[in-house]
Amino acid sequence: MKKEDNFSEWYNEIVELANLTDKRYPIKGMNVWTPYGWKIMLHIDSYIRKEFDATGHDEVCFPLLIPETEFQKEKDHIKGFDTEVYWVTQAGANPLDIRLLLRPTSETAMYPIFALWVRSHTDLPLKTYQIVNTFRYETKMTRAFIRVREIHFFESHTCHVDEADAQRQVEENFAILEKVMKPLCLPYLLLKRTDWDKFPGAYYTVGIDTNLPDGRSLQLGSIHHYRENFSRPFDIKYEDLQGDLKYVHQTTFGMSERLVGAIVGVHGDDKGLVLPPEVAPYQIVIVPILAKGIVEEVTLQAREVKDELATAGLRIKLDDRDVRPGSKFYDWEIKGVPLRLEIGSRDIKQGVVTYARRDSGEKGTVKRTDLVRKVTDILRSISDDLNEKANKNLADSIETIENLDTLPNKIVRFGWCGSEDCGHEFENRTELKLLGTPYVKESFRGDCIICGADTDTAAYAAKAM
RNA sequence: GGGGCUGUGGGGUAACUUGGCUAUCCUUGUAGCUUCGGGAGCUAUAGAUUCCGGUUCAAAUCCGGGCAGCCCCA
Numbered sequence: 001m002k003k004e005d006n007f008s009e010w011y012n013e014i015v016e017l018a019n020l021t022d023k024r025y026p027i028k029g030m031n032v033w034t035p036y037g038w039k040i041m042l043h044i045d046s047y048i049r050k051e052f053d054a055t056g057h058d059e060v061c062f063p064l065l066i067p068e069t070e071f072q073k074e075k076d077h078i079k080g081f082d083t084e085v086y087w088v089t090q091a092g093a094n095p096l097d098i099r100l101l102l103r104p105t106s107e108t109a110m111y112p113i114f115a116l117w118v119r120s121h122t123d124l125p126l127k128t129y130q131i132v133n134t135f136r137y138e139t140k141m142t143r144a145f146i147r148v149r150e151i152h153f154f155e156s157h158t159c160h161v162d163e164a165d166a167q168r169q170v171e172e173n174f175a176i177l178e179k180v181m182k183p184l185c186l187p188y189l190l191l192k193r194t195d196w197d198k199f200p201g202a203y204y205t206v207g208i209d210t211n212l213p214d215g216r217s218l219q220l221g222s223i224h225h226y227r228e229n230f231s232r233p234f235d236i237k238y239e240d241l242q243g244d245l246k247y248v249h250q251t252t253f254g255m256s257e258r259l260v261g262a263i264v265g266v267h268g269d270d271k272g273l274v275l276p277p278e279v280a281p282y283q284i285v286i287v288p289i290l291a292k293g294i295v296e297e298v299t300l301q302a303r304e305v306k307d308e309l310a311t312a313g314l315r316i317k318l319d320d321r322d323v324r325p326g327s328k329f330y331d332w333e334i335k336g337v338p339l340r341l342e343i344g345s346r347d348i349k350q351g352v353v354t355y356a357r358r359d360s361g362e363k364g365t366v367k368r369t370d371l372v373r374k375v376t377d378i379l380r381s382i383s384d385d386l387n388e389k390a391n392k393n394l395a396d397s398i399e400t401i402e403n404l405d406t407l408p409n410k411i412v413r414f415g416w417c418g419s420e421d422c423g424h425e426f427e428n429r430t431e432l433k434l435l436g437t438p439y440v441k442e443s444f445r446g447d448c449i450i451c452g453a454d455t456d457t458a459a460y461a462a463k464a465m
Numbered sequence: 466g467g468g469g470c471u472g473u474g475g476g477g478u479a480a481c482u483u484g485g486c487u488a489u490c491c492u493u494g495u496a497g498c499u500u501c502g503g504g505a506g507c508u509a510u511a512g513a514u515u516c517c518g519g520u521u522c523a524a525a526u527c528c529g530g531g532c533a534g535c536c537c538c539a
């Protein structure tokens with residue numbers, strides 16, 4: 001299956017063949033996490049936990065069900081979500097007096113409790129996060145990891161004494177994001193969403209977008225500054241040094257299982273998945289090359305190599321299935337294992353192990369005595385190369401345009417005066433989604449692509465996945 | 466919200482128009498033997514007509530409904 005020719009079909013086929021997910025669960029958009037896919041997700045979660053714990057966030061876990069009365073407190077928020085929430089209207093045989101909804105995100109579950117937790121300025125900043133499943137009734141076509149109705153979701157929620165401290169949190173989130181994305185080898189753009197596209201209830205929203213091979217953008221997450229938009233309706237107040245009651249300023253940061261979809265889409269090739277070593281369930285697979293008379297010897301060597309690498313902390317699989325080596329090669333290539341080691345009589349005679357890199361296809365040998373050091377080097381090199389390749393790929397997929405005559409099949413960058421009218425007209429005429437303007441200001445000088453007004457602001461747009 | 470289409474072993478399918486014999490083929494699973502440096506061969510074996518109801522001597526096939534999925538339009 002060719003990735004470039006038909007990305008959509010390629011994607012569906014690869015997640016199926018690599019056994020990342022089981023789509024046969026009989027509810028649309030609710031798929032089963034297979035052991036292999038779930039291991040990848042858990043590795044991603046572990047990087048998220050590591051970075052948020054390191055910056056003083058505490059992991060919490062709030063209930064799945066939210067009373068309708070809490071959900072309705074913030075007006076924009078409910079307007080943004082009410083067409084896509086699942087409702088629980090009955091318990092046993094009895095209709096509920098107050099309907100309950102399955103969280104589409106947890107603001108309205110957490111903030112009534114935050115109001116109880118926060119009493120004084122000494123309680124701030126309150127920095128929490130949780131990794132839970134959320135539910136959104138998607139009406140568009142669903143797609144494994146990318147558009148699902150039950151979403152494996154990360155969300156941080158913080159409360160601060162004032163807008164400046166909340167802004168500091170937003171900046172910290174960008175630093176965290178950079179650290180989390182490095183091992184996933186995913187490049188991204190930070191684009192401040194337009195006012196009409198920001199998160200329901202937010203003061204502003206920064207979208208985290210990456211690119212897919214067919215010129216589409218894929219949103220990987222978002223970082224929001226809420227100001228007092230939620231603390232007022234949820235009455236989250238603290239007493240400051242002067243004894244005055246003040247509303248907290250809040251931020252959130254959300255990401256989801258889409259990160260798995262992005263890894264598939266960004267790194268995969270015609271042979272299947274290509275997993276970054278840091279998230280791969282198995283970083284190395286050993287394929288013993290058996291032959292009559294040397295079965296014991298090769299098997300023994302393979303086990304020794306396995307133990308040695310496992311002791312060094314590497315995740316390793318010894319494939320001792322009774323099938324031909326070639327068949328194993330194809331299997332593990334589809335599954336994206338970063339490095340394959342082969343051990344046969346030839347290798348044993350020469351005191352080496354043969355390796356093959358999944359990302360580049362490069363093959364070679366390493367000395368048996370040097371094994372751990374060399375293998376570690378190769379894995380690091382694979383990670384570096386994947387990062388570099390993906391970065392270049394994102395840079396190449398952005399094109400600055402001066403008019404709408406011929407639109408490239410890419411993420412486009414263009415002058416925008418910032419007015420809502422021009423923004424809407426751009427979207428209507430191009431059928432692209434206006435993703436927003438760079439969070440970190442880029443130097444730009446040009447004309448608004450719609451009204452022609454002089455502007456120093458570049459906007460980005462793309463077909464959104 | 467409106468309209469159209471589909472449902473056959475784990476996956477992909479044939480038979481459906483015009484009802485009829487043991488439901489086809491590929492793949493996968495299991496067991497054994499021979500194999501093993503890029504998808505092995507042979508043998509044996511397992512596995513399906515979405516659910517409920519109707520028509521009929523007879524239903525995968527025709528009719529009604531449920532459930533699930535896909536597509537198009539708004």
